[in-house]
Amino acid sequence: MDDSADDTPMLGMDLPEAPPAPASNGPYRVLARKYRPQTFAELIGQDAMVRTLGNAIARDRLAHAFLMTGVRGVGKTSTARLIAKALNCIGPDGQGGPTIDPCGVCEPCRAITEGRHIDVIEMDAASNTGVDDVREIIEAVRYAAVSARYKIYIIDEVHMLSRNAFNALLKTLEEPPPHVKFLFATTEVNKVPVTVLSRCQRFDLRRITPDMLFAHFSSILQKEGVEAEAPAIWLIANAAEGSVRDGLSILDQAIAHADLEADGAGGGRISADQVRTMLGLSDRTAIAQLMATVLGGDAGAAIDLARAQYALGIEPVAMVRGLMDLTHAVTLAKVARHDDPALAAADRERIGDWAQKLGFAPLNRLWQLLLKGHDEVLRATNPLEHLEMLLLRVIYAASLPDPGELAKLLESGGVPAMPLVAPQAVPAGDTPGASVAADTPPAAVEAVEAPPPAALTIAQIHQLLESTGNHRLAVDVYDHMRLIALEPGTLTFAPVPALGEGFARDLADALLAATGNRWSVRAGEGEGRPSLAQMRAAKLADNDARIRELPVVKAVLAAFPDARLVEDGDNRHKSAP
Known part of the structure; x- marks a missing residue:
């Protein structure tokens, strides 16, 4: 048997990382694991929660159970591990107490980071849903921590526990021994019984804003030695939908795509067009042309453009989403609330021009038609045919003025016709x-x-x-x-x-x-x-x-x-x- 230590971290528990070396003989670790936050300072977008925890630790007013909820990839499990380190940190000299800034070098901090601390038990509720699994926790909480200050139970996706398991946990959760802390994480807090929620201190983790993701991804790209166009990073930040993990997964893919596009040696440059192609997003210029033909009432040209995009591999539902995004952008531009850094100057000018020419009523009808058509195209057995019929429906309905606007146009001579009301x-x-x-x-x-x-x-x-x-x-x-x-x-x-x-x-x-x-x-x-x-x-x-x-x-x-x-x-x- 090999006596050498196994440096491979346990699943989900990662060592803190310095900026990685350019080359490594070890297995590649995805960005979402490599750049998992190891301190609260690295946890982006959750300042309110960090401040609350810091004050609670400083005033020795720690709850016995915490529940972290939020969308995927915002740091729920990472926060639970950080809390475990914060509560059990003893400082470099071994004399420290609970702190919002764990040192990361003491034995408890390193053991928790490496996932080998005997007093920090992490359980996946999705695969341990029954009463028997909870009964093991109930039996174990009676015993004091072996080496740490607190025995901590981290239960991920806690909403997956069965009703009987929740009921079995209630008494222990309400009056746990003083040496025990429960940390729960869930994406579906509405499925957690109210009786459990009332016994926990709840933290709703925010979605990460696109500008925060942009700064975070830019920093990671710099550490990775990869160049990227700013619009490309904005596209990834918007596609992440507030999830750091999702964004890092897309960024990983974009880096690989850029490398292949260059010389395969890691010196590629991520471009906006590459990211758009990789994500299957429709080309902005083509969508703008399609929108122009729709608003101009040219049915034949609209169908030709849709078929051309389909031939290039763009899915019909992606074209509908592109038209919806453009309609949304034009509507926001009318109220001076449209600000998309990923847009080129020509696109901004085009959107501003449409915002001046189109009224709210036509834009609202256009949005409603596209929204209904999106579901139809998504469920269709032949999406292209449904897309073509949707375009025809939009052309003959959405761009028309409402009765009030039509009357004004006719009275003002905006339409070559007799006035609505004769003199x-x-x-x-x-x-x-x-x-x-x-x-x-x-x-x-x-x-x-x-x-x-x-x-x-x-x-x-x-x-x-x-x-x-x-x-x-x-x-x-x-x-x-x-x-x-x-x-x-x-x-x-x-x-x-x-x-x-x-x-x-x-x-x-x-x-x-x-x-x-x-x-x-x-x-x-x-x-x-x-x-x-x-x-x-x-x-x-x-x-x-x-x-x-x-x-x-x-x-x-x-x-x-x-x-x-x-x-x-x-x-x-x-x-x-």
Whole structure:
């Protein structure tokens, strides 16, 4: 038997590392293990937790059980091991006590780092889920630590314990011996019973922000002697989704990819294009071109671009995600909250241009369509076909303005078509230059200062009645009165049964009270001109026909046969009760 010491660290327990030598004859260790934090100072992004632990240690207010929770790769198990070292460190001289800055050189620190300390027991709850496994802990906690200050149990993925195992642990967890500490780690804290949570001091470890990951990865690349473009590091930091371990795994792969791209001797340079290809991300330029064709309504070009990307090996779902990312970026740019360091200057300019041209409503519809389409493409047996149908659906729906915006475009001449509302013709007998649109919303009428009788039009009379509280008369004038003649102080209308016998007298009295001038109001002979309500209905029907002739609306109705035009707000008069 070989008497030489085995320098290979136990699984998951790593020695602290100095910057590695350029070459080594030993087996390669992945970056996630090589750069596992060995002190709290190396634990990035968890300042609040470190401060709390430091204060608890300094004030001798240590809990008997700690629970670390958070997404994968943020340092839960590493934190548990650091706490074990902090509680059992005795300092280089052997006289120290618990500290937030363990020395790393004393026997307990080195033994815990190497995973050989007899009083620090680490258990994987995923493979030890039953009551029997917990019973071993319950029996062992009665005995004092062999050589350390505290006997520490680290249970990883504690949520995997069975319900009976949790129940068996409760009493011991609530009142453990003073020499025992429990350290739990889990990614799914919602699966841990409340009875267990209430007995632990809980720390929610934060996701690591992309800028922290960027700085961390840049430092590691410098130690590894590998060059990388800044956008490439940002891509890796964003792809990590807040997980240091995931990011280091991607970084490991990117370094290997760069080496192969160069001379195979470790002198490669990581480029953004290489990282994008390695991660299967769609090319930004191609996605921007696809977005441009979608917004431009060029269905044929959009399908051709999608097929070209598919032929290059880009998955359809990746193209949909690319369009969603671009839509999200444009939307954030509208509120000045888009800041992606991985973007080139040309991409920033393009996003800013779209942010100025597109409104929130079209962007929201585009996002909703892409979000629904993403799930469809992801589950599809033929993703390319679903992608093509999604692009067609988006082209004929997402880029269209909503009814309010369409009305504004038509009124302002932004779309080559007839205006949404035709100019109000001045009825014969009215005074030119003083007319008010016949379809002025009655609900929006405010108090109107009474002009001289000669300046009044039928629309102004209607507004005057509304502003003075004669709502029933205003409704009759708007809905039923067919004007024959309107002269200064004289109003002649066609007899209509709906107006009633006292209409002329009531209207004359109301005009006298409102204007201070006596009016002659009487029923004449003939049919008269259409009422204000009839004129408005005719204009709406004409507008409807004009809108249906617009190319953009024709496209919508062709794509969605069941669609119908809806007026934006009902401005018609409601009959008085």
